[in-house]
Amino acid sequence: MAPPVAPVRQDWMREHNLSLTLSAVLDASEPVSRAQVAARTGLSRAAVTNLVDRLVEAGLVRELAPVALQRGRPSVPLVPVARTVAALGLEVNVDYLGVRAVDLTGEVIAEQVLHADLRGSEPAVVAARLGRVAGEVRARAVALGARIAGSTLALPGLLDSSSVLRTAPNLGWRDLDAIGLLPAELVGGAVGFTVANEADLAARAEIRARRPDDGKPSFFYVSGEIGIGGARVLGGALSAGSHGWAGEVGHVVVGSSPTSLTRLEDVAGQRALMRNAQLPEGAPFSDLVEAVTQGAPPAVAAVRQAGRALGIALAAVAHISDIDEAVLGGTFAALFDTVAGPVEAALAELVVFSDWVPVAVTRARAGDYAAMTGAALTVIDRLVARPSVWPTAS
Amino acid sequence: MAPPVAPVRQDWMREHNLSLTLSAVLDASEPVSRAQVAARTGLSRAAVTNLVDRLVEAGLVRELAPVALQRGRPSVPLVPVARTVAALGLEVNVDYLGVRAVDLTGEVIAEQVLHADLRGSEPAVVAARLGRVAGEVRARAVALGARIAGSTLALPGLLDSSSVLRTAPNLGWRDLDAIGLLPAELVGGAVGFTVANEADLAARAEIRARRPDDGKPSFFYVSGEIGIGGARVLGGALSAGSHGWAGEVGHVVVGSSPTSLTRLEDVAGQRALMRNAQLPEGAPFSDLVEAVTQGAPPAVAAVRQAGRALGIALAAVAHISDIDEAVLGGTFAALFDTVAGPVEAALAELVVFSDWVPVAVTRARAGDYAAMTGAALTVIDRLVARPSVWPTAS
DNA sequence: ATGGATAAATTCACGGCGTAGATTAAATGC
DNA sequence: GCATTTAATCTACGCCGTGAATTTATCCAT
Secondary structure, eight states: OOOOSSSSOOHHHHHHHHHHHHHHHHOOOOBBHHHHHHHHEEEEEEEHHHHHHHHHTSSSSOOOOOOOOOSSSOOOEEOOOSSSSSEEEEEEEEEEEEEEEEEEEEEEEEEEEOOOTTOOOOOHHHHHHHHHHHHHHHHHHHHOEEEEHHHHHEEEEOOOOTTTEEETTTEEEEEEGGGGGGGGTOOOOOOEEEEEHHHHHHHHHHHHHTGGGGGOOOEEEEEESSSSEEEEEETTTEESSSEEEEEEEEGGGGEOOOOOEEHHHHHHHHHHHHTTTOOOOTTTHHHHHHHTTOOOHHHHHHHHHHHHHHHHHHHHHHHHHSEEEEEEEEEHHHTTHHHHHHHHHHHHHGGGGGGGGGOOOEEOOSSSSSSHHHHHHHHHHHHHHHHGEEHHHH | OOOOOSSOOOOHEEEEEEHHHHHHHHSSOOOOOOHHHHHHHHOOOHHHHHHHHHHHHHHHEEEOOOSSSSSSSOOOEEEOOOSSSSEEEEEEEESEEEEEEEOOOOEEEEEEEEEEEEEETOOHHHHHHHHHHHHHHHHHHHTTTTTEEEEEEEESSSEESEEEEETTTTTTTTEEEGGGGGGGGOOOOOOOOEEHHHHHHHHHHOOOOOTGOOOOOOOOEESSSSEEEEEEEEETEEEESSSSSOOOOOGGGEEOOOOOOHHHHHSSSSSHHHTTTTTTOOOHHHHHHHHHHHOOOHOOOOOOOOHHHHHHHHHHHHHOOSSSSSEEEEEHHTTHHHHHHHHHHHHHHHHHGGSSSEEEEEOOOSSHHHHHHHHHHHHHHHHOGGGGOOOOOO
């Protein structure tokens, strides 16, 4: 479904229209008939009949019993088939690892998360544990009758285009072949195995969390964890840079003293927040949330200061990338009520176009382990882009 | 040639492959044969024969006399037809307005520039002057045998998606219908009339200026004028934001005093540069270039300070948009030898991924009035994307 | 000079695709 | 019970790129 700088043949055209048809069934909030699919996609009814038949045969779309809503021949409602496709989303982060299996409808059909402090861990050991968890989740999905479409791994670091993890500072990993993190049997599947940045994938989950609103959202997603990452979503799609390193907003300069520059993470990273809130080192993040909820002055001041810095960094994002909306995820979602005000104030003060289009600040709607969900969703995306790769037999 | 989220029919496929074929002829540094086009595009020779014949008939491609380079039947070299298509690039800027006509090969076939101080000018008056200049350039192009393909207007300000100029601070214009700036007879043409930001269009000219290097360049272009704008180029294509307001790097925060924030323009805008260099208000910019060339200490210090600030802002761009290369245009191209060092130093110091992919700093290669050229080139782009709109008759 | 080798360009039969319009299927409403 | 209405399907058609065969025009060895 991507724009090819390559010759287009009839089979590409077929694949494109098949993808378009499948998307129409998936994106609809209620079951749709063939006639509705034709109207929404712009394809002729004849073409839709043909395309839907193929999707049904492939087991990606299912027909419900005909319903007569108006007079005339009753329509046959079409729905994405549930629990037949399993897309695996894997994640290794600083304090946990886990795997989530999602089906074509986007529902979680199996998952398992292991909490552990993985700072400075040995990649091979982590790979083995991840492999066990993935095997288990995979087995559960298969027991439900699903076949594996593929998998995507979320990592908290910079990945280059050849799936090498350049650096994951909080894990202490450098220059690691990320493909090698998984056992070979999981690298297969109709749409294969990929690796991506945690913030990018969390943003993908956020796109889906807004689905009921429909439309193609554009926003900048901020992932506040130990470090601060982010991702730009434009028209419902992630827009990464040439190496996939876009959105590293934590390193943006937000101020200076006479002798040094201040970066966002120096003020709003999780460690800086805890320190400025005068909480003991090593205390859990939930202590900060509680302190802020109870109105403890140093905690509130620290969070508001972080909000101002985040607003300054997001103003840079707005000027450089032209955004409508900033979505606060991770720690900033938990602290939203306190942090959002200063962020909004800074944006209104600094962004030149805020008179015409103010930058909205909203709380992330994707649930826990957003990157894991997003990883699985990108597997679905790859399948939807090329429906014909899905093997038609049982 | 854009990726349609719409049904694809055979006529779209045809248009796409026609566009691909035309691009192959245009992008080649030397004349290419049909066989070479087939090899480069991936199309079959049969298809290329058919497609090229249509392009020849449309007057977009011309056959040269056959040449025998190896043994075998001699090949027929194909070249873009010169001086038959005229693409008009128009520009209104702070101290000049002008129009440039470019043909399919990208050569300038006619142009006219009027220097004038347009700060606080009346839009209707400027529109009339621009209309006269455009009429003249148009007439000259037509006299050479060219037909007008369309036109694009470059403006130094924020434009929204419906071609409304929201604000052009240095012209003093606000909320103006930019389409209305042109006389009706110029709004036509096979690919119509559009408006875009001056920095975006200058970046488009920069893409072409690199053509001999081939490949699809990715860089961030900085347009240093009275204000400082910029544009992101990814894989040989401009990537604007949701409103087309991306790249407004002049408003990025680069430091702070205890009481206020410093934006890039406060340090590196043309006025700030002149003031910090201790040159009299109203002196021409060339005085600064001369002072720097002669090594006048306050001028050099001002420019180096601006370079540091620019480096900090470009580090933000690198983190947010993931770039390989920063291209310095406008005032920064004129001051390149002095400004580039501090920019590079700041990038090397601040950009987290500079260990793997250092951000290169280069001087813009597009010539004078880059935005005007770029504006004309986007007209060519629109024609190349839909070659069938070009009327085949004389 | 001449015929084979070689490569470019063209021709043609073919299969695949979406469309438009006709047709069939299955309900409602008077 | 029959016309109406809407969904879904069927059929003829035109267009597209492919691949193999063919034609064209040169080089090269004899």
